[in-house]
Amino acid sequence: MKTLPDSLKTVTPADDGYRLLRSTYTTHHSPAQILLPGSPTEVQHAMAYAAGTELPVSIRSGGHGLAGTSSNDGGIVVDLSRMDTVTVLDRPSGLVRVDAGARWAQVASALAPHGLAVSSGDHGGVGVGGLATAGGIGWLVRQYGLTIDHVRAATVVLPSGELVRADEANPDLLWAVRGAGSYVGVVTDLDIEAMELPGIQVGQVVIEVDREGRALVEWSRFLQAAPRELTMSGVLATSGGGLVLVLTAVFAGTDARRAQAALVPLLARPRVHAGGMQAARYTDLVPAGHLHANLGQQPSATTNALLAAFTADSAQALIELVRHPSGPFVQVRGIGGAAADIAPDATAFPHRDAEVLVTATLFPPRGARELAAVTRPLWPHAVGAYRNFESHPSEATFARAFPGATGERVHELAHRYDPGGVLQRVALRGAR
Numbered sequence: 001m002k003t004l005p006d007s008l009k010t011v012t013p014a015d016d017g018y019r020l021l022r023s024t025y026t027t028h029h030s031p032a033q034i035l036l037p038g039s040p041t042e043v044q045h046a047m048a049y050a051a052g053t054e055l056p057v058s059i060r061s062g063g064h065g066l067a068g069t070s071s072n073d074g075g076i077v078v079d080l081s082r083m084d085t086v087t088v089l090d091r092p093s094g095l096v097r098v099d100a101g102a103r104w105a106q107v108a109s110a111l112a113p114h115g116l117a118v119s120s121g122d123h124g125g126v127g128v129g130g131l132a133t134a135g136g137i138g139w140l141v142r143q144y145g146l147t148i149d150h151v152r153a154a155t156v157v158l159p160s161g162e163l164v165r166a167d168e169a170n171p172d173l174l175w176a177v178r179g180a181g182s183y184v185g186v187v188t189d190l191d192i193e194a195m196e197l198p199g200i201q202v203g204q205v206v207i208e209v210d211r212e213g214r215a216l217v218e219w220s221r222f223l224q225a226a227p228r229e230l231t232m233s234g235v236l237a238t239s240g241g242g243l244v245l246v247l248t249a250v251f252a253g254t255d256a257r258r259a260q261a262a263l264v265p266l267l268a269r270p271r272v273h274a275g276g277m278q279a280a281r282y283t284d285l286v287p288a289g290h291l292h293a294n295l296g297q298q299p300s301a302t303t304n305a306l307l308a309a310f311t312a313d314s315a316q317a318l319i320e321l322v323r324h325p326s327g328p329f330v331q332v333r334g335i336g337g338a339a340a341d342i343a344p345d346a347t348a349f350p351h352r353d354a355e356v357l358v359t360a361t362l363f364p365p366r367g368a369r370e371l372a373a374v375t376r377p378l379w380p381h382a383v384g385a386y387r388n389f390e391s392h393p394s395e396a397t398f399a400r401a402f403p404g405a406t407g408e409r410v411h412e413l414a415h416r417y418d419p420g421g422v423l424q425r426v427a428l429r430g431a432r
């Protein structure tokens with residue numbers, strides 16, 4: 001078995017810092033050792049050591065993974081949080097290098113002075129490593145596409161401890177990093193093409209949803225025809241005896257008139273309410289206020305379905321879901337736009353026909369088994385699923401996230417780069 005260099009920072013249950021490092025955002029854990037490398041070379045040492053044990057191995061960037069796989073019980077955690085540098089490599093092209101241990105609030109605030117942004121997700125506390133190796137469906141997804149769509153290269157430490165570049169010269173590895181990174185290695189940094197973003201406009205829209213769900217169908221038709229600068233996401237909830245879709249509208253750009261005009265066709269419909277669009281900064285959406293320690297404070301069961309666009313039937317199925325007595329928390333996001341420009345086989349996220357992402361969450365004491373029953377009506381309408389909104393990964397959720405040839409390629413590359421299955425040594429939570 002390889003030994004660890006003395007210089008590699010390590011925290012064990014006997015250390016003071018253990019309490020703040022043992023868990024993830026969603027799960028409480030008790031790992032035996034937390035390794036805190038400060039450089040790719042130290043990640044190489046950490047992985048070579050971890051691979052030589054028989055213990056569970058967890059890779060952690062921001063600790064916000066819903067499945068709680070970035071920690072474990074009795075095993076080793078490789079925590080990249082000390083590696084959080086954000087560098088503008090080339091301002092004209094927007095190319096930036098982001099360490100995997102940075103959180104998206106840090107990325108947004110580091111890029112803002114340069115007039116640049118990377119659309120990531122809706123939370124500043126989420127880590128770069130877990131999101132930019134899986135998808136990244138963010139506030140500006142219709143303008144920018146997914147975060148992975150702009151990953152041009154990455155540094156990867158393979159489970160063997162070998163350091164490699166994933167780039168055009170290594171297209172298989174780059175393909176895997178763009179959607180299935182956790183199957184092939186530990187990404188230590190990514191080169192991402194950021195977008196020019198001098199500012200944004202933000203507003204709230206509330207849509208009263210009728211019993212037949214026509215308002216949902218009309219909303220998704222509206223968004224398909226809307227300018228790409230407009231992205232909308234929100235919550236579908238019961239309100240009194242009715243249903244409301246409460247949306248945040250984000251417009252990529254400073255042109256207030258264009259932003260307001262983009263909403264006009266929606267606002268012309270009955271039972272749609274809105275305040276005006278307000279000028280804001282991208283950093284307001286993923287603020288530093290989101291940064292916090294992960295103490296297992298948000299246990300939940302979450303699953304998701306990607307839909308082509310709402311039809312009368314899929315809207316009806318969603319309404320059935322929202323009205324379920326279990327009371328699921330349901331979020332609805334518009335996708336499409338630039339996300340659909342990428343060929344389905346160009347990255348490990350093949351769902352380029354998806355126009356809507358629906359996520360459903362239950363909180364304790366309700367769990368994954370109940371959620372599976374609650375969400376059953378939605379599956380016949382799904383075109384796939386996003387792996388990062390699955391709290392209880394299984395073969396079935398793998399098949400939804402990586403269907404057909406995509407899944408076969410992920411399996412093949414996982415076997416090629418991680419033949420010993422080191423990265424799969426994290427015990428997954430069974431459905432409860």
Ligand SMILES: Cc1cc2nc3c(=O)[nH]c(=O)nc-3n(C[C@H](O)[C@H](O)[C@H](O)COP(=O)(O)OP(=O)(O)OC[C@H]3O[C@@H](n4cnc5c(N)ncnc54)[C@H](O)[C@@H]3O)c2cc1C
Nearest residue numbers: 061062063064065069070121122127129130136137182187
């Ligand atoms: C509050 C909240 C809001 C969210 N909002 C969005 C959103 O708007 N859009 C969106 O797309 N997603 C969103 N997510 C989901 C998010 O993309 C995932 O939870 C993501 O995995 C979190 O990344 P992390 O680095 O914080 O996770 P971690 O818990 O650190 O890691 C999760 C898993 O990712 C893998 N991983 C982590 N780092 C690396 C690495 N460096 N190399 C290889 N594999 C790695 C490992 O398998 C690890 O177990 C949200 C999650 C939360 C909790």
